[in-house]
Amino acid sequence: MNKRHLLHLLCIALCVSFIVGIATLSSAQASSPYHVQMLNERGSEKFVFNEEIIRISVGDTIVFEPTTKGHNAASIKALAPDQATKFKTPYNKEAEVTFSVPGIYGVKCTPHAAAGMVAIIVVGEEIDSKVDLSKVKLPKKAKSKLEQLISQL
Numbered sequence: 475m476n477k478r479h480l481l482h483l484l485c486i487a488l489c490v491s492f493i494v495g496i497a498t499l500s501s502a503q504a505s506s507p508y509h510v511q512m513l514n515e516r517g518s519e520k521f522v523f524n525e526e527i528i529r530i531s532v533g534d535t536i537v538f539e540p541t542t543k544g545h546n547a548a549s550i551k552a553l554a555p556d557q558a559t560k561f562k563t564p565y566n567k568e569a570e571v572t573f574s575v576p577g578i579y580g581v582k583c584t585p586h587a588a589a590g591m592v593a594i595i596v597v598g599e600e601i602d603s604k605v606d607l608s609k610v611k612l613p614k615k616a617k618s619k620l621e622q623l624i625s626q627l
Contacts, residue, residue: 507534507535507536507537507570508528508530508534508535508536508537509536509537509539510523510524510525510528510536510537510538510539510547510593511523511524511539511540511541512524512538512539512540512541512545512546512547512583512591513541513542514541514542520589521583521586521589521590521591522590522591523581523583523591523592523593525593526592526593526594526619526623527593527594527596527623527626527627528593528594528595528596529595529596530573530595530596530597531597531598531599532573532574532575532576532597532598533572533573533574534572534573534597535570535571535572535573536570536571536573536595537568537569537570538563538568538569538570538571539568540565540566540567540568543565543566544565544566544585544586545565545566545583545585545586546562546563546564546565546566546583546584546585547561547562547563547569547571547581547582547583548561548562548563548581548582548583548584549561549562549579549580549581550579550580550581550582550592550610550612550620551610551611552609552610552611553578553579553580553605553607553610553620554577554578554579554580555575555576555577555578555579557575558573558574558575558577558579559574559575562584565585573595573597575597576597576598576600576601577597577598577601578594578595578596578597578601578603578605578624578627579594579595579596579597580592580593580594580595580610580620581593581594581595582612582616587612587613587616588613588615588616589615589616590613590615590616590618590619591616592612592616592619592620592623593623594620594623594624594627596627601627603624603627605624607620607621607624
């Protein structure tokens, strides 16, 4: 084998290694969990999620992180896809939730829902943003905030 042939094979091996490395890095980034913090305050707002409209892909995981005691995250009945599994994270503990069904999900902090601590999670790309809130049973402030968030979709 001559030097030119060896150099050619080495170039091919390096290119393949580079492509495999990029593909591995991309898939690792795509499967990284999304972090959502539960806050007592943000500026002048009290009891909020750090992001109130969260867009993720089907199969993505969200890590709900209470920054102080007294928070949890729970799906809102009547505001999730029919086939979706409902969830309620433990109080005061970080918890992961994976979203496998596309659609719009409502999320609340159970003890602070009356203060309007709600968020919307949009799972997937092609989502019908027409949401019927008539069956959603929440305190007035929470329902009003959901209406505002949904109007932004």
